[in-house]
Amino acid sequence: MLDHSVDDIDRRMPSAGGGDPDGSAGGAGGLPRGIDREYALDPDAPEVTFDRGDQAIARARAALATSDLARIRDVAALVKPPRPVAPVSWTTLDDALDERQRAAVDAALRAGDLALIHGPPGTGKTRTLVEVVRQRV
Structure with missing residues (x-):
């Protein structure tokens, strides 16, 4: 069961419209004119x-x-x-890659059709993918 009614939530949401287009004019509490709440839900x-x-x-x-x-x-x-895995020889361009990232790059470069690089936030997926792209171009 919810502890808050829809009216309670509505009171915390910004009002639509109003204010200057660039949002520079201050309203109550330092918010732009026409905005009297700190956040909004946009369904x-x-x-x-x-x-x-x-x-x-x-x-x-x-x-x-x-x-x-x-x-x-x-x-x-x-x-x-998938297509057979092709052997490939490559030299790391980013020396900061750890052993798991290097293994992921190697698997992606050998993938015949597609590769999936996954993991929790902050584990270097983007850095690993950048290495794959740099190796391919």
Whole structure:
């Protein structure tokens, strides 16, 4: 059961409209004019993200059987086996990569179709992916 009513939540949300377009004019409490609360909930904001995801899924489903997208779709869905892993020789460009990151780079470079780099926040996924891109270009 919620401890707060919808009215309680509404009182903490910003008012729509008002204020200067650049938000520079101060209102009560240092907030721009027309804004009398510190935050707002925008129920429509994530729709773009979900719409794009839906469109990507639709494109993957409709992909021609001979296309690269169809191949990746089928491998990711375990409908087709991935292409054989190709041996590759590479030299690290980022010496700060740790052993796990280097192993992930190696696996990605050897992947025939696709590679998945995953892990919790702060484990160096972006740094690892940057190394993969630098190796490929």
